Amino acid sequence: MNLTVNGESHEHAGTIAALLSELGANPEYTAITVNGDLVFSKDWNNFKFSDGDSVEVLTFVGGG
Amino acid sequence: MKSEVRNQKSEVGTQKLILGGVEFTSRLILGTGKFSDTQTMIQAIEASGTELVTVALRRFNRDKPDDDLCAPLAKLKNVKLMPNTSGAMNAKEAVRAAQLGRELSGSPFVKVEIHPNPHHLMPDAIETYLAAKELAADGFIVLPYIPADPVLAKKLEDVGCAAVMPLGAAIGSGGGLSTAEMIKLIIRDSNIPVIVDAGLRAPSEAARAMEMGCDACLVNSAIAAANDPSGMARAFALGVKTGFAARQAGLMPKSEVAVASSPLTSFLS
Numbered sequence: 080m081n082l083t084v085n086g087e088s089h090e091h092a093g094t095i096a097a098l099l100s101e102l103g104a105n106p107e108y109t110a111i112t113v114n115g116d117l118v119f120s121k122d123w124n125n126f127k128f129s130d131g132d133s134v135e136v137l138t139f140v141g142g143g
Numbered sequence: 144m145k146s147e148v149r150n151q152k153s154e155v156g157t158q159k160l161i162l163g164g165v166e167f168t169s170r171l172i173l174g175t176g177k178f179s180d181t182q183t184m185i186q187a188i189e190a191s192g193t194e195l196v197t198v199a200l201r202r203f204n205r206d207k208p209d210d211d212l213c214a215p216l217a218k219l220k221n222v223k224l225m226p227n228t229s230g231a232m233n234a235k236e237a238v239r240a241a242q243l244g245r246e247l248s249g250s251p252f253v254k255v256e257i258h259p260n261p262h263h264l265m266p267d268a269i270e271t272y273l274a275a276k277e278l279a280a281d282g283f284i285v286l287p288y289i290p291a292d293p294v295l296a297k298k299l300e301d302v303g304c305a306a307v308m309p310l311g312a313a314i315g316s317g318g319g320l321s322t323a324e325m326i327k328l329i330i331r332d333s334n335i336p337v338i339v340d341a342g343l344r345a346p347s348e349a350a351r352a353m354e355m356g357c358d359a360c361l362v363n364s365a366i367a368a369a370n371d372p373s374g375m376a377r378a379f380a381l382g383v384k385t386g387f388a389a390r391q392a393g394l395m396p397k398s399e400v401a402v403a404s405s406p407l408t409s410f411l412s
Contacts, residue, residue: 085202104203108213110247117242135202137243139213141184142199142227143174143314143341143363 080130089134095123102136110137158391160336160359163251163284163305165223167194170353171383172225172338173376174363175199175212177315183372185215188222191376197225197254197361200244225252225286232259234273241278253278254308254340256288264314268295272302279303288340291322296329296337306335308361311352312342315364319348323355330356346375346382353386354394 082089084098091098095118099106111118112135118126128134160167173193178184188196196216216224226244231237234257241253255278257271258264266288272295275287284305289295291309299307309326312318319342320326330337336358343349349360362379369375 102203102205104205105213108247109203110200110243112239112243115239117239117246119246137200137247138203139198139216139224139226139244139247140201141175141178141212142229143176143197143361 080128080132082128082131083133085134085136091128095126098128098134099136104136104138108138111135112137158387162195162286162336165284167359169194169380169383170359170387171349171380172196172340172359172361173366174361175216176363177367178372179367181212181215184212184367185219187366187372187376188219190373191366191380193376193380194221195223195225195252197227197363198244198248199227199229200240200247201230223252224248224250225254226250227254227256227288228274229256229258231257231274232270233257233267234270234277237270237274238277241274241283245283251282251284252286253283254286254288258288258314266290266310268292272298275299275304276302279305286338291325291329293325293328293332297332300333300335304335306338306358307333308338308340310341311339311348314341316342317344317365318342319344320352323351326352326357327355343379346378349379349382350386350389353383354389356390357386359383 080092082091113132160170169192171191171193172195173191174197175184226248228237228240231240237255237257255271255275257267271287275285279285279302286306286308287299288308296307312321338359338361339352339357340361343362344365352360360383366372366375
């Protein structure tokens with residue numbers, strides 16, 4: 080199915096963990112929103128993407 | 144009244160900074176932006192002795208993984224994270240950013256900052272108030288970055304903020320304590336810690352803020368943009384400590400006229 084991940088089109092049919100692995104993101108340092116809603120890490124295993132979902136993959140950067 | 148309360152606290156030896164029930168020995172909070180590289184940032188954090196640092200939330204960049212920031216920060220055992228809400232244009236976005244920050248950091252601390260105008264980065268008082276109120280009710284330890292406005296500061300105290308963080312000058316400007324008179328008014332009435340956030344350039348300004356009665360200073364650009372960030376971090380730690388010690392010792396009263404230090408009578412007579 081087609082997702083929008085951080086603003087870019089991305090074919091993906093698996094779990095959140097698999098998506099992070101594809102992106103090379105460390106799950107420990109990553110937060111996820113789907114269509115604007117936070118998906119808690121405890122719910123990642125049971126989460127199913129739907130076609131057209133807009134996914135944001137976020138992490139900490141330096142900031143004041 | 145406030146100064147009496149403060150003096151009493153210091154007399155019984157309560158010298159720790161308390162934010163939302165959490166005690167801190169260091170009264171210097173560091174921002175982690177603008178450092179040339181992660182190693183320089185970590186060294187500056189260690190040199191400063193800080194126990195609380197701010198971080199920002201951004202999209203993961205697969206070309207430039209930021210594990211190099213998260214992993215080294217996680218190793219600093221005495222340093223707590225305070226995610227900020229930078230990038231949020233209104234209260235709704237700030238609340239969402241705070242929730243993401245808490246999920247990611249596991250930390251209850253949040254620096255609410257909402258500054259929609261990129262030219263001056265002045266905080267939006269109304270949206271900041273709305274976000275802070277909601278987040279405090281949701282159990283966050285809320286430290287809002289605010290204009291140096293004593294009325295707003297009091298309202299933020301009333302809705303359960305753990306501290307208020309008035310700006311000394313515009314973010315990253317190095318303008319110093321340009322709002323000193325307003326910050327004094329905030330301190331006078333505040334029952335929660337007052338932290339100068341933004342604008343400080345020199346450790347002497349941090350010392351002055353503490354002498355005035357501020358409870359802590361939040362510094363980023365002045366350290367990150369110094370020739371030697373670790374050296375400047377150490378200098379700011381000393382500035383904050385010096386100013387706090389001076390306030391506890393109590394500055395002498397000012398006089399309009401000279402008051403001689405040496406006896407003026409019985410000279411060679």
